[in-house]
Amino acid sequence: MSDPFVTIGQFIKELLIGLGLEAALTAVLLRIVGAAVLGGLVGAAAILTIWAERKLLARIQDRIGPNRVGPYGLLQSFADVLKLITKEFLIPRGADRYVFIMAPLVVVAGVIGMWAVMPLAPGLVGTEINVGVLYVIAIGAIGTLGIMMAGLSSNNKYALLGAFRTVAQMLSYTVPMLLTLLIPVMLAGSMGMSTIVEAQSSAWFILLAPLAAIIFFISSLAELGRTPFDLQEAESEIVAGFHIEYSGMGFGMFMMAEFVHAFTISALFSVIFLGGWQGPGVEAFPLLGLFYFILKTALIYFVVIWLRGTFPRLRIDQMNAFNWKFITPLALVVFMVTAILDKLVVQADFNRTAVHLGSNAIIVLGTLFLLRAYAASQRRRKEVADRPQIQHSEAAGD
Amino acid sequence: MIDFTGWPANRGQRGFLTLDWLFIGTILVVGAGMAALPIALNVIIGPRKPNKTKSETYECGIETVGEAWVQLKGQYYIFALIFLIFDIEVVFMFPWAVAYDRLEFYMVLEGVLFILILAGGLVYAWRKGALEWV
Amino acid sequence: MTLAQLIFLAAAAVTLVAAIMVVTSPRLIHAGLWLILSLAGIAVLFILLDNGFLAVVQVAIYIDAIAILIIIAVMLTRAVMSDADRQINRMGLAAAFASLILLAGLLAMVLQVPAASPAPLVEAEVNLDALGRALVDVDGFILPFEVASVMLVAALVGAILVAMAPARGD
Known part of the structure; x- marks a missing residue:
């Protein structure tokens, strides 16, 4: 095999066995070390993505962004870490100490855990389990739990309200997310993440299910709690939401989890709908896949x-x-239409991509039509409601 | 001493899944550790000068009135419940989606019917006004 | 002792201790959080039985949905922060007696099952596929499958009726 990752894995394995270790023990050890390395890399990547996000956001808002620490402000995140680590870690009076400290741990573990099944390149994946997609959703939702723990333990009304807002939002948007994930699973015939990537060698799933991809993207934004769905940290309403009472690294960890989550959701989208490591020349050079x-x-x-x-x-x-x-209704419709059409396409031997694109276009048109009709009826109702009110106030004024 | 011989490493054999999941267990522990370590460092390095005002809960400058744990409104419960029901239904559908390629057409229709019944539940909730945020 | 046995013992211990904490914890919210740990322990047990699907379902449904539903339900009650009354009331003895009878019954049943023989497991991927087929096969579980959908919708309708009722009364 010309696969570098498999070769390297084999090499290390044989080296360890050659050193006198048992084969089974070596397998176990390799897994543990591999998981630690992957988790650490993802955490380290956060330092870079935080910088990238701050810089880009600054440019969008016509600012310069971090530019003092290191070249182009690249070391800004390290400075932030140093600052946060030397701050006092406060636990408010009346807080539930253990739950309060556990909450950031649960949130970070949930986000990092999602990377265990992410296929990075051909042959380079943490672990390929046959329930990968469901695993990612299940472990991602553990973050909800951590946020709830933070809100419950802080002994603060803003924290509690923010936490339950977040929980309500995350739970709600998991529904369309799961529904749209059924479509790639259906098309790939597997829940394994690597298998889903391999199934996209001829056509990326965004071509076969563009609407599902858009719905997935929107609901993952909501899951993430990013604009326009950042209600849980609405400063003007609930100050900062669930992490209001956290200081120092407790706050830092929630922030890191959020940035890693943003990056993770992007990776998930690219794996499920954009073909992950698929691209020209991957067969010859697997490293290109990365x-x-x-x-x-x-x-x-x-x-x-x-x-x-x-x-x-x-x-x-x-x-x-x-x-x-x-x-959610849209996701239900898209799912049902795709499920029926894909079966018919295979039987009738039509062009699969064209049929799916066409059906999605029809659904979009239908949706727009429905929205128009709804908006028109709302306008009419408003006009009807406004008219008698004006007459009323005039009569009262006279 | 721990014996590792019961752990064959060939895909499909008994115990292979466990090895895969060992990786996942480790990465979860590593994730929690990555949060625990900086927090522990923070507690050690950071100053500790608690005083009464500092450990008060934050409330925009005024003192907190009453208990922090306010009673939630029933709305949250309804949404959690609708989510639970959808969650269970979709989990039922995942094995169906995995087997999709090898299903007969009528079997696909049965799966769609399953979701259609669920959609009926959503329509009911909508008509009853359970989806309004009040 | 194999590593799998070691993990099994740890997971079983965590599950049991967490379960005991659920019923003895004086604060309702703590009981809810301990319940989550207990459910997570059961997910690990499913993994040790080589059934990743059930483990993930355990997390996705029991931890992500049901446990959160329970905590939200606790938050709907008044005076959640304060400790509850004593954990044991005068029915304690009767309850202990009833659970002993239940334990005896369960033990009697479990002991009747012949000792598990290590049956060859089919490959997991095929397993899921077969499950998916069986759910919609006419010779399989098509009727329970569709009835499950109807039942879930019935649960939804019932819950909305019950939960919306006070709002109408106000």
Whole structure:
């Protein structure tokens, strides 16, 4: 095999066995070391992405951004870490000490855990389990739990309100996310992440299921709590939300988890809908796959930052209605149409991509039509409601 | 002494999954450790000068009135419940989606019917006004 | 002792201790959090049985949905922060007696099962595939599958009726 990653793995394994270790013990040890390395790398990547995000956001807002520490402010994050680590770690009176300290641990572990099944390049994946997609969603939702723990233990009303806002939002948007994830699983015939990437060698799933991809992207933004869904940290309403009572590194860890999560969601999107490490020349040079994967992830991450710099925040009732009355029904329709059409396409031997693109276009048109009709009816209702009121006030004034 | 011989490493054999999951268990522990270490350092290095005002809970400058734990409104419960029901339904659908390629057409329709019934539940919730944020 | 046995013992111990804490913890919220740990321990047990799917389902449904639902339900009650009354009331003895009878019954049943023989496990991927087929196969579980959907919708309707009722009364 010309696969460098498998070769390196084999080499280390044989080296250890040659040193007199048992084969089974070596396998176990390699797993543990590999997990530690992967987790550490993801955490280290956060330092870079925080810088990238701050710099990009600054440019969007016509600022310069960090530029004092190191070249182009690259070392800004290290300075921040140093600053946070020398601050006092406060635990407010009446707080639930153990739960309070556990909360950031749970949040970070949930986010890092998502990388265990992320295929980085052909042959380079933490571990390929046959329930990868469901695992990512399940472990990602552990973060919800951590946020709830933070809110419950802080003994602060803002923290509690912020936490439950977050929980309500995350729970709600998991529904369309899961529904749209059924489509790639259906197309790939597997829940394994590497298998999903391999199934996209001919066509990326964004071509077969563009609407599902968009719905997935929107709901993962909401899951992330990024603009326009950053209600949990609405400064003007609930000050900072669930992490209001955290200082020093407790706060730092929540921030790190958020940045890693943003990056992780981008990676997840590129794996499931953009073909992960697929790209020209990957068969010959598997290392190129890693480059493609990072490139696609960076692209999606850029869009996430771009949205953050562009959109205002939604109101909580808008956030809620948008999910339950728009995204979820749409996801249900897209899922049903795709499921039926894909089976018919295989039987009738049509062009699969064309059929799916066409059906998605029809769904978009239908949705727009429905929205138009709804807006028109709302306008009419408003006119009807406004008219008698004006007459009323005039009568009362006279 | 721990015996590792019960852990074959060939895919598909008994115990292989466990080895995969060992990786996941480790990465979760590493993740928690990556948060625990800086916090521990912070507690050690950082100053510790607690005083009464400092350890008060934050409340925009005025003192907190009453208990911090306010009673939530029932709305949250309804949304959590709707989520739970959708979650269970979708989990049922995942094995179906895995087997999709090898299903007959009528089997696909059955899966769609399953989701359709669920959609009926959503429509009911909508009509009853359970989806309004009040 | 193999590593798998070691992990099993640890997971079983965590599950049991957390379960005991659920019923003895004086604060309702703490009981809810201990319940989550207990459920996580069960997920590890599923993994040790080579069933990753059930483990993930355990996390996705029990921890991510049901446990959070329970905590939200606790938050709906008044005076959640304060400790509850004594953990044992005058029915304690009767309850202990009832659980002993239940334990005896369960033990009697478990002991009737012949000692587990290490059956060859089918490959996991095939397993999931077969499960998916069986759910919608006419010769499989198609009726329970569709009935499950109806039942879940019935649960949704019931919950909305119950939860919306006070709002109408106000």
